[in-house]
Amino acid sequence: KVYYDAGGQVFNPFGQSVDEALWNQAAVYDPAAKSWTTLGVPGFPGTAPGFRGSTFSIALPLSPPYVAAQFLSAGGIVGTTPGTYLATRDSRITTIETSSGDKMSSSIVTGPLNNARWYSTGVLLPDGTVFAVSGADRDEVDFPGSGMPVHQAEIFNPATNQWTAVASERHDRTYHNSAVLLPTGQVLVGGHAPINTGYGSPSTLPGGYSNNFRDATLEIYNPPYLFFGGQRPVISAVSTPHLRYGRTLTISTSSAGSVSKVMLVRNSAFTHLTDADQRALELPIVGRTGSSITVQTPPSANVAPFGPYMLFIDASSANGLVPSVAAQVYVTD
Known part of the structure; x- marks a missing residue:
């Protein structure tokens, strides 16, 4: 691999x-x-x-x-x-x-x-x-x-x-x-x-x-994390499903205050123990309002190659991070 x-x-x-x-x-x-x-x-x-x-x-x-x-x-x-x-x-x-x-x-x-x-x-x-x-x-x-x-x-x-x-x-x-x-x-x-x-x-x-x-x-x-109690954070919208390098993305969510991490996870391409496209990265949070958070998109294809990704927001809880259901996004140039 x-x-x-x-x-x-x-x-x-x-x-x-x-x-x-x-x-x-x-x-x-x-x-x-x-x-x-x-x-x-x-x-x-x-x-x-x-x-x-x-x-x-x-x-x-x-x-x-x-x-x-x-x-x-x-x-x-x-x-x-x-x-x-x-x-x-x-x-x-x-x-x-x-x-x-x-x-x-x-x-x-x-x-x-x-x-x-x-x-x-x-x-x-x-x-x-x-x-x-x-x-x-x-x-x-x-x-x-x-x-x-x-x-x-x-x-x-x-x-x-x-x-x-x-x-x-x-x-x-x-x-x-x-x-x-x-x-x-x-x-x-x-x-x-x-x-x-x-x-x-x-x-x-x-x-x-x-x-x-x-x-x-x-x-x-x-x-x-599905049993930590309370409501999971929800992504209600993203400013664009197409993530271009070195820009920002705004994520609308009613859980903006509790979100501590945003994860970009590559869609699976799996066979024989090997997910040939396996990759995940944390996107830095650069802005926050009461109903949204803004993150920095990946800087280059070295960090996130072109293709489909699942976007998760993780909210803090007493037991650990609780992820949302993912929004489907695409990294492109």
């Missing part, structure tokens, strides 16, 4: 070489120069440095002045194929300083996952936390059908660097599961397309092992 960082470069937290021995090296790609620069081994020193197979990774929200990009990676197996087989609870954040020539300034180990997870899906929520769901406790490509499904989801809080266990899904969703953020702030979870057990015929092993048959069902997860 690769990301555009805030400097317009492409960051690959898991390496770029066809030689597996070098997959441990993180790298940055410069589209203008058409060249890669090796940055080092993420997570070194640490409990699980370097490459992790079938992990998930999330670009955390960019914050003004957009000079650093952070990437959360958690779970998976340690090492290249066949790796450790058993999944890890390891979780880390790698920081790229775009103001310093895209230097990998740190790679810190966070609090561990509550559950060792292989092939889980991560979803960035509009309050800036990260939701992890589905997967198995071991590598079901090494030995299909041998994993125990991980039903319990969990949420990462960047403010504390800790994972918290939350609700459990009802279906086994180990291999080829999906999850995407909805404009309502809920998460749509679905899918499960496993490899036949032992690369033979489809069969579910007894004893609680994962379902070895395809599952096309869907579930909806309601994050904790």
Whole structure:
């Protein structure tokens, strides 16, 4: 998986070489120069440095002045194929300083996952936390059908660097599961397309092992902020749905006084644990009235490439941020 960082470069937290021995090296790609620069081994020193197979990774929200990009990676197996087989609870954040020539300034180990997870899906929520769901406790490509499904989801809080266990899904969703953020702030979870057990015929092993048959069902997860009480903030109008670089946007809302954050979240484009367009950024609030707030739009395509985004406003509450239902907007030149 690769990301555009805030400097317009492409960051690959898991390496770029066809030689597996070098997959441990993180790298940055410069589209203008058409060249890669090796940055080092993420997570070194640490409990699980370097490459992790079938992990998930999330670009955390960019914050003004957009000079650093952070990437959360958690779970998976340690090492290249066949790796450790058993999944890890390891979780880390790698920081790229775009103001310093895209230097990998740190790679810190966070609090561990509550559950060792292989092939889980991560979803960035509009309050800036990260939701992890589905997967198995071991590598079901090494030995299909041998994993125990991980039903319990969990949420990462960047403010504390800790994972918290939350609700459990009802279906086994180990291999080829999906999850995407909805404009309502809920998460749509679905899918499960496993490899036949032992690369033979489809069969579910007894004893609680994962379902070895395809599952096309869907579930909806309601994050904790939907239960904080009180009314959610409401976006009644935006001054324009077309956000041009370096300008301002006015958002009409009766909750203007309680809004503390405005989030721009790229629409999902998801497959195989990877949201190829995944990106979110906080827009600075530069003005406020009793019925509206004004924010600064992204400064350039390096920070927010052209395309569709969901615009959320987050209101403060005693329990944490409460996001609105999103307004659909488009970043353009």
